[in-house]
Amino acid sequence: GAGVSQTPSNKVTEKGKYVELRCDPISGHTALYWYRQSLGQGPEFLIYFQGTGAADDSGLPNDRFFAVRPEGSVSTLKIQRTERGDSAVYLCASSLMAPTDTQYFGPGTRLTVL
Amino acid sequence: GIQVEQSPPDLILQEGANSTLRCNFSDSVNNLQWFHQNPWGQLINLFYIPSGTKQNGRLSATTVATERYSLLYISSSQTTDSGVYFCAVVSSDYKLSFGAGTTVTVRA
Numbered sequence: 001g002a003g004v005s006q007t008p009s010n011k012v013t014e015k016g017k018y019v020e021l022r023c024d025p026i027s028g029h030t031a032l033y034w035y036r037q038s039l040g041q042g043p044e045f046l047i048y049f050q051g052t053g054a055a056d057d058s059g060l061p062n063d064r065f066f067a068v069r070p071e072g073s074v075s076t077l078k079i080q081r082t083e084r085g086d087s088a089v090y091l092c093a094s095s096l097m098a099p100t101d102t103q104y105f106g107p108g109t110r111l112t113v114l
Numbered sequence: 115g116i117q118v119e120q121s122p123p124d125l126i127l128q129e130g131a132n133s134t135l136r137c138n139f140s141d142s143v144n145n146l147q148w149f150h151q152n153p154w155g156q157l158i159n160l161f162y163i164p165s166g167t168k169q170n171g172r173l174s175a176t177t178v179a180t181e182r183y184s185l186l187y188i189s190s191s192q193t194t195d196s197g198v199y200f201c202a203v204v205s206s207d208y209k210l211s212f213g214a215g216t217t218v219t220v221r222a
Contacts, residue, residue, distance in 0.1 A: 033210070042200055042212030043157075056208065089155060099208040100144040105157040 002026070004106035006092050012112045013082055021077040021109045025094030032075050033103065034067055035091040043091050048099060049075060082113045116141045116205040120213035127191045127220045135186040135216045137201030145204035146177055148186050151215070152197050160186070160199075191220045 005024045013019050025032050030051055035043035045059040049069045057067070064082075069075040079086055089108040095101040117140040127133055137146075148160040161168050161175040163184065168175055172191075177184040188195055198215040205211070 035210075042202070042215055045209040045211070048209070059209070091157065093210075099204045099210060102145075102147065102159065102162040103210055104159060105149075107154075107156050110155075 004092055004094055004104055006090075006106040006109050008109060009107065010110045010112075012114065014114050015082060015084060017082050017113075019079050019082060019111065021079075021090050021111070023075045023077070023092030023094075023106060025073065025075070025092070026104055028096070029094035029104075030072065030097055031095045031099065031101070032069060033093045033095075033099075034075070034077050035093065035105075037089045037091055037108070039088075046077075050098075079111075082111075084113050087111055087113045115207055115209070116143070116203060116211050118201060118203055118211050118213035120199075120201055120216050122216060123214065125216055125218045127188075127195075127218065129191060129193060129220055129222050131191050131220075132187070132189045133191060133218070135188070135199055135201075135218075137184040137186070137203075137213055139182050139184075139201075139203050139205075141182070141205045143179065143182075143203040143205050144208075145210070146184055147202050147210070148175055148184070149200045149202065150195075150197050151200060157200070188218070191218075193220045193222055196220045 032049040034046040037043040048056040051072045092106045093103040149157045165179045202212040
């Protein structure tokens with residue numbers, strides 16, 4: 001079946017602008033995750049959804065970052081007033097039910113803030 | 115949170131060679147996954163292995179949960195094995211925590 005998909009694959013924006021990144025998980029997966037990967041580092045956890053609700057958002061760096069999953073499937077990561085330090089690859093993953101299940105990753109969105 | 119250490123940080127191999135990558139973690143885990151990140155950035159699942167031993171073709175992995183480490187073995191390496199290998203674990207905080215990775219370069 002189809003894997004995790006993310007759009008756009010690349011996003012270039014200017015400092016101060018608002019961006020939205022989309023994730024479409026594997027069909028039937030109730031758990032969805034967002035991670036951020038900076039150059040030369042491993043991915044870092046941002047937020048975990050169980051169904052429609054954010055079960056753990058402790059990894060979001062500040063209140064400029066927000067994510068939603070209104071129908072328990074597609075999720076959108078929203079970044080307000082982007083800063084150059086937000087430049088990174090944003091990865092989405094999904095698993096069947098819980099973080100202890102195998103997590104499958106999408107191809108990522110490369111965000112560049114000029 | 116849990117600490118995940120991978121070694122070595124870099125590995126250069128001649129095609130056909132065998133190698134072992136190590137992952138140490140600082141607490142008990144409920145999930146351990148090995149990934150290969152290809153040059154295009156895609157994280158490819160290799161193993162889900164919170165304990166025990168698994169094999170998939172030229173790759174195999176062993177996790178000794180009681181001693182808090184996991185090993186990834188690559189046999190008869192090929193140039194397509196090049197990339198970054200990540201170990202990631204889920205502990206009591208239910209977050210997948212990644213190590214810094216091992217960068218593998220296989221030369222023809």
